[in-house]
Amino acid sequence: MKNRYLFVILVLSIFAAYFLVEKDEQKEVALITQKRNILSFSTYGKIKSITVAGNTIEIKEAIEDNLNLFYDELQKLKVDRILESDEVDENFLKFDGAETITFNFTSGKVVSFLVGKKIELNQSFYMAVIDGQKLTWLIARFETAFPADANDKNRDRSSIPYEKFREVLQTPKEFFYTKLKE
Incomplete structure (x- = not known):
């Protein structure tokens, strides 16, 4: 029983870490894209x-x-x-x-x-x-x-x-x- 609780805690902590890191990376990618689009004329x-x-x-x-x-x-x-x-x-x-x-x-x-x-x-x-x-x-x-x-x-x-x-x-x-x- 103790092992199951530890396993659940491990899985939840991995998911939490993944989503926190992923969210930061998505913000970074969006910022880089915005910087590039300002100087990119392909859309015009x-x-x-x-x-x-x-x-x-x-x-x-x-x-x-x-x-x-x-x-x-x-x-x-x-x-x-x-x-x-x-x-x-x-x-x-x-x-x-x-x-x-x-x-x-x-x-x-x-x-x-x-x-x-x-x-x-x-x-x-x-x-x-x-x-x-x-x-x-x-x-x-x-x-x-x-x-x-x-x-x-x-x-x-x-x-x-x-x-x-x-x-x-x-x-x-x-x-x-x-x-x-x-």
Whole structure:
């Protein structure tokens, strides 16, 4: 009889542990999916045009290799965290003259990204995603290689990746229409 009670307790504790762990993992998967969907355009359809550095680039007219280089750079952007509305004070997160990139889709959907201030503690920065009437603030980072001395204690706070991403968003219009040298 004692063994049955111990067996029942064992089975119940295994089920409880399983459901607690599974629930946490499901939350984690949902969060990762949400982060990926913010930067994924597959749900919107084909991109018709991009507005970057104040210039509108018509995808049909641009050189495909140059567009691919531009897209490759944009794919280095990663979302660290999606901010809740009570965490957001736009006066602290954005600044005047911030770079914006806007994607216009054949479906009529328009999605814009606004670069905010850099976070002083690391290489991350604030960024707003404007999807129609919905505004979402993120903490993002740009994963790019940059030269840094291994002994430099401040290399993890470097603004080089942030500045590099801002440079990408200032790509001149001519880049998209001029054949690059091989």
